[in-house]
Amino acid sequence: MSFRLVRANAFRTRALVPGKLQWTGLILTSSLALSACANPAEIPAEAAPATTPIAAAPAPMEPLPSSHAASQRSTRVALPRLVVTKTPTCGCCHLWVEHMQQAGFQVEIHDVDDLGPVKERVGVSNGKGSCHTAEVDGYFVEGHVPAGDVKRLLAERPAARGLTVPGMPMGSPGMETPDGRVQPYVVELVAKDGSTSPFAQHGQ
DSSP states (O other): OHHHHHHHHHHHHHHHSOSGGGGHHHHHHHHHHHHHTSOGGGSOOOOOOOOOOOOOOOOOOOOOOOHHHHHHHHHOOOOOOEEEEEOTTOHHHHHHHHHHHHTTOOEEEEEOSOOHHHHHHHTOOTTOOOSEEEEETTEEEESSOOHHHHHHHHHHOOSEEEEEOOSOOTTSTTOOOTTOOOOOEEEEEEETTSOEEEEEEEOO
8 A cells, every 4th residue: 555655656746847856756666665575584573472481390299108008017017936835646736726827927836745844844734734835925825825815915915924725615716616606715814923814705
């Protein structure tokens, strides 16, 4: 639009003033043509808006272990070795050993023909004996004592000689019955002086 307007004005001036002014239109026309063909790269562009660099996202934090998992790890302690003395032909003694192994105990077995010297040495009172005698971490375990009671003894560590289940009650560990019946029995705590007191009851 501007190019045609200036060009028209130039020719109008030439018509009014002959002679020197006849080149005016040509000069203006050439200038406009050169301006129109100028390199667009030479025309300064508007300044680009400043950009703010985006900070990198922080690395994800590793999840903290749950208190439950931490508690499990803190209570996972290796059990002491259990030394069992029994006669070679005692089948229920072998089943009790398997019960203790399944509960996490490492068991060392000594087969002997006479258990009397062992029971006397550890302090099993007369009338409180059974078919096998075990020793663990300074205590004796006489007879078919459940593994849970042995673990409780080791955790509480009372001033005592050990635990005993006199006789061989039906349904105790190693003396299980096909129908699952459990004869009521008491696990007794044997004190340093040989006296006994109830430690746990089963089959009630």
